[in-house]
Amino acid sequence: MTAWPKVSIGDLLRRSDEPAEIDAAVEYHEVTIKLWGKGIVSRGKVRGSDVVSARNVVRHNQLILSKIDARNGAIGMVPPELDGAIVSNDFPSFEFRDPGRCNPAFIGWLVRSAPFVELCRSASEGTTNRVRIKEERFLAQEIALPPLSHQHAIAASLDALTDKIRQVEAHLDAADAASADLLLSLHHQHAAGRSVRLGDVMDLHEVDEPITPAGTYPQVGVRGFGGGLFAKAAISGTDTTYRAFHKLYEGAIVLSQVKGWEGALARCPADLAGWFVSPEYRTFRCRPDRAHSEYLGEIVRTQWFWQKLQDATRGVGARRERTRPEQFLNIEMTMPSLDDQRRIVEVLRRMSPLKERHDAIRQANAALLPATLERIFTEPQ
Template sequence: MSAAWPTVSLGDLVRLERRPVEVIADREYKEIGTYSYGRGIFHKRPRSGLEVGDKDLFLMKEGDLILQVTFAWEGAIALCSEAEDGLYGSVRYPTFRVEESRCFAPFLARYLCTRQGLEQINRICPGSAGRNRVLALKCLPEINVPLPPLDEQRRIVARIEELAAKVAEAARLRQLASQETEAFIVSMHAAMSDAAPEPLANYIELHEDAVQIEAGTPYPQAGVRGFGGGLFGKPPVIGGQTTYRAFNRLYPGALVMSQVKGWEGALAMTPPALTDYFVSPEYRTFRCRPDRCLPEYLAAIVPTEYFWGRLKEATRGVGARRERTRPEQFLQLEFSMPSISDQRRGLNMFASVRSVQSLQDESATELDAMLPAILDKAFKGELG
């Protein structure tokens, strides 16, 4: 933050204002949720009061600052717009009114999602991880906010929004390029797959490298993003600090599927960088049958919606109430696959596409880093 800006306690800038409502059975209630990392608010589908049941609801108003208590530490912070006026939030979405004579609400919301803001919020979110890390509302006065004059706050926000719009447009164009790349891979796969569909069990098999957990030993973790987003590394879990007795170790060519979120595309091939990482028993691993499927070819089609979208068929239920996707259900799905020789031919055609994908991944990483960098400069007083 700029050394010239005074710091003010957050407790002096906001006041808690909750508006409990009586839930009536035949009325309709549309609730909100907040994305992490300062990505705003989303609207849930409307529900009747009968569906809401005995859950407490609170009215939202335009201008409300929301600090989602279970994920504030991860940037689940947002400002209600006109679109949220009249919607509802659960007890996890406390609403605050910002002291407008001293602070421009969008300035405050942006600051709280910066690295400096989140470091302070993390200190008042006791607990270990995830939903155990609940924001201590009584400790909000411990957060200090750099506060330039109101006109400067507005100027900074306007500049942030201008640059953020350019970042969003670049991200949109990158997404279009990614969709075109995926369409090429799927069309080429379809052209080469002229055989009758067969169960996946004819191409891959369940194969797990289960490792017994030893107390005091670190086990670097991996997770799987939904919608074909791939695997990512996570901090190690220390043996003795988990209820699991064993982890599944990742190996070259392993296809990893989340039993809990497989239905929304949480499956991926293991990249070399995550070999020997570990996943919980809720993540099942499969390997290719060498005479029917090449791991490199499978890695090209697994991230496509053509492939991961089929997992919905292997999982009963709706939305978050779906059952786990069991290996036997997954392996019963039928696909047409090219012969091994055609898979090798396809890999040659995919080579140029893979280079484009690599550039897209690099640009995505750069784009993800741009907005935090913009915010960092803004609240240091360095944004022109």
């Protein structure tokens, strides 16, 4: 098969500088760009009277990038719902010179690929924390551009693949929701109205590890919405301003003070015991004669519990205050007896192999699209 011809980005795109005429009485969507090809989204609406510096207008199917984070995949096509949104000069936008030469959907997929992100890195320069993409260098970069008919076919195939991935995720979400419903049904049935305060069944228990310059500390993060704990890269004692980390132990309930209200809390499994979290994460230990850590580890992953956390903190959305340990321990909730907790844990353990298979499918599903993009836009055509 003949290789796709090479063209410079500047042959396909030109800078769009449409100044925004701001009306003080009108609200405008402000645009932000998610990293790693996750899309162009609205940062929220701003009233014209609150816009204090010059803005440009972006249009549907323009390419837009972040000068600072294009090297981290902050680049994409403007979706139709953000046509007419406004951006600062840190988000230059580009329009097609000849719409008949490029399929915007194809370019939208191309810029999400790892090879294109690497291209953006090579077009960026600067010192640490001040690396920015250089527009002239970016437009001079070359890409392989197939015939228009191939572009349409590739975009359609990737659209279809994405739809299949969404269907699989929806199926897994439904199965997980059914599992959570079963857990809560058993929880309320066996609790029979018995209510406890969390502080009566668990305690704040933190194992502090003083940080030394020569030390190395493998880190753990907490995903929101019940996503659990995950391992992060280790950092050295010279790379942090904290004086101490909290050392994890098996069974600890780990709470993000910042995002706990949206489900960023989880039970520490055995394989992450001995790892570390920053002081922004608080750890709680179940009283063994009153609460089963595996049981509470499942309960805190439910939306039912997240609502209780939201009720325990003040504020709205990103302005919600941190969840303090005393707020967490003051939550009141129904709770089965310890013997019933153990029985429910046995039911959950029998379901564990199915959940593990679902997790494996999710991981494979998440890797499918990036791998496909890399294959299409890296291998010789």
